[in-house]
Amino acid sequence: MKRWILIVLTVLLIGMALLLFILPRSKPLNVVLISIDTLRPDHLGCYGYTRPTSPTIDRLAREGVRFERAFSSTSWTLPAHLALFTGLPDLVHRVMTEDERLDDNRITIAEIFKRNGYRTWGIFTGPFLLPRWGFDQGFDAYMDLTLYDKKLDGAEMLQASERGRTTPGALDKVEDLLSERKDDPFFLFLHLFDVHADFDPPPPYDQMFDPDYSGPVNGIDIMNNPNIHAGMNLPDLAHLVSLYDGEIRFVDEMGISRLMDLLDAHGLLERTLIVITSDHGEEFFEHGVFGHRQNLYDTTLRIPLILWAPGLVPLGVTVKRQIRIIDIMPTVLELCGLSQSPECIGKSLVSYFTSGESKKKELPVFAEVKSWKRYHEALRMEQYKVIHDYKKEEKMYIDLTSDLNEQNPVTKTTGITFKEALDKFFDIRFNLETYKKTLIWSNRAVPEMDEELRQRLRSLGYLK
Numbered sequence: 076m077k078r079w080i081l082i083v084l085t086v087l088l089i090g091m092a093l094l095l096f097i098l099p100r101s102k103p104l105n106v107v108l109i110s111i112d113t114l115r116p117d118h119l120g121c122y123g124y125t126r127p128t129s130p131t132i133d134r135l136a137r138e139g140v141r142f143e144r145a146f147s148s149t150s151w152t153l154p155a156h157l158a159l160f161t162g163l164p165d166l167v168h169r170v171m172t173e174d175e176r177l178d179d180n181r182i183t184i185a186e187i188f189k190r191n192g193y194r195t196w197g198i199f200t201g202p203f204l205l206p207r208w209g210f211d212q213g214f215d216a217y218m219d220l221t222l223y224d225k226k227l228d229g230a231e232m233l234q235a236s237e238r239g240r241t242t243p244g245a246l247d248k249v250e251d252l253l254s255e256r257k258d259d260p261f262f263l264f265l266h267l268f269d270v271h272a273d274f275d276p277p278p279p280y281d282q283m284f285d286p287d288y289s290g291p292v293n294g295i296d297i298m299n300n301p302n303i304h305a306g307m308n309l310p311d312l313a314h315l316v317s318l319y320d321g322e323i324r325f326v327d328e329m330g331i332s333r334l335m336d337l338l339d340a341h342g343l344l345e346r347t348l349i350v351i352t353s354d355h356g357e358e359f360f361e362h363g364v365f366g367h368r369q370n371l372y373d374t375t376l377r378i379p380l381i382l383w384a385p386g387l388v389p390l391g392v393t394v395k396r397q398i399r400i401i402d403i404m405p406t407v408l409e410l411c412g413l414s415q416s417p418e419c420i421g422k423s424l425v426s427y428f429t430s431g432e433s434k435k436k437e438l439p440v441f442a443e444v445k446s447w448k449r450y451h452e453a454l455r456m457e458q459y460k461v462i463h464d465y466k467k468e469e470k471m472y473i474d475l476t477s478d479l480n481e482q483n484p485v486t487k488t489t490g491i492t493f494k495e496a497l498d499k500f501f502d503i504r505f506n507l508e509t510y511k512k513t514l515i516w517s518n519r520a521v522p523e524m525d526e527e528l529r530q531r532l533r534s535l536g537y538l539k
């Protein structure tokens with residue numbers, strides 16, 4: 076072949092490669108960050124569950140990246156979502172109870188998108204995401220879709236707060252937003268609350284996974300049902316789990332599937348990044364209790380994480396290394412080509428699915444849970460966990476290589492492994508405390524909670 080033909084061909088090939096590289100980035104990526112509250116990953120098909128709870132989420136996992144071992148910063152809604160929004164563990168963002176709010180000086184993911192010219196929308200469907208705790212920071216519109224009707228009172232009001240099926244309303248709002256939007260890009264945070272108790276999915280989801288049950292347990296008013304307790308009848312417990320699974324299927328269809336249809340109808344599928352995660356899991360008496368905000372075992376600390384963006388995120392990759400809720404913000408920002416928050420502690424996970432994960436440094440999960448009843452902190456490494464119970468003044472060590480279900484914690488500080496793990500726990504804790512002191516704080520107090528809100532939170536089992 077003549078030399079000049081070779082040169083022309085080479086130039087053409089390089090040009091095409093450059094075009095392929097540049098074109099997908101020439102249009103900014105839209106982002107939908109979805110938190111399905113209280114969703115245990117081991118109840119999703121793509122994480123190995125045998126019931127068909129999640130056909131849409133499973134498809135997105137097959138077409139994107141799934142993180143096998145993702146962990147929250149806590150086991151309840153309020154601090155976990157602020158860790159998601161800031162890339163900071165709870166000890167650093169400082170909101171560990173309902174008496175604290177996110178400091179105005181902290182940088183949120185919505186603020187970064189807004190600064191970069193994005194429209195920023197937040198939709199929330201549960202009361203622990205109210206703006207009073209600082210969640211609205213950076214959103215052009217932060218919308219309350221809890222379907223809480225102030226015209227109701229007494230029992231009616233509680234019923235609305237507990238049992239309202241909020242996913243369809245949230246998706247109606249998404250439909251409005253997409254129809255009314257004038258231009259891209261947008262960042263949409265979508266919080267879906269129906270998997271959270273009560274477990275009261277509408278037909279056919281209520282009977283989908285346990286159609287023959289006729290016992291005394293239903294998913295309504297779980298916190299006060301005398302049939303629900305440690306050591307409860309196994310068929311009753313199985314029914315409770317079936318109702319929880321029914322809620323997952325309901326959200327998969329009414330939430331995620333409908334979202335994909337809406338994006339498709341607006342021609343947005345090719346340039347939208349979908350992130351599916353949760354704030355915490357749910358305990359079904361694996362450690363003697365029900366619900367969450369009770370402890371820091373993996374039943375409530377582990378969360379799902381799936382990224383979907385064809386052409387940008389590889390197809391069907393599973394990341395096995397341990398990663399954290401605080402890593403989601405830097406990962407999303409890197410995928411969108413935006414600068415990171417200078418104060419973020421989380422690490423971008425993009426290299427975990429683009430260049431191999433095996434040589435990556437282990438990411439320690441530092442978690443806490445605090446309420447009027449308890450104060451625990453935990454360090455989760457890939458091989459072990461340390462839990463410090465401040466109220467009982469007890470430290471526990473769990474060897475995750477032999478006790479993945481965390482049934483046999485060691486409580487005596489004997490043995491070099493336990494001691495080394497505790498040293499690591501205190502080192503990391505000290506470093507986080509030291510880092511927190513380097514940040515500048517405005518210290519605006521959280522508004523006083525009115526009786527109405529107290530009642531709503533009490534109905535969900537949170538307050539005394």
Ligand SMILES: [Zn+2]
Nearest residue numbers: 112113152354
């Ligand atoms: Zn939650």
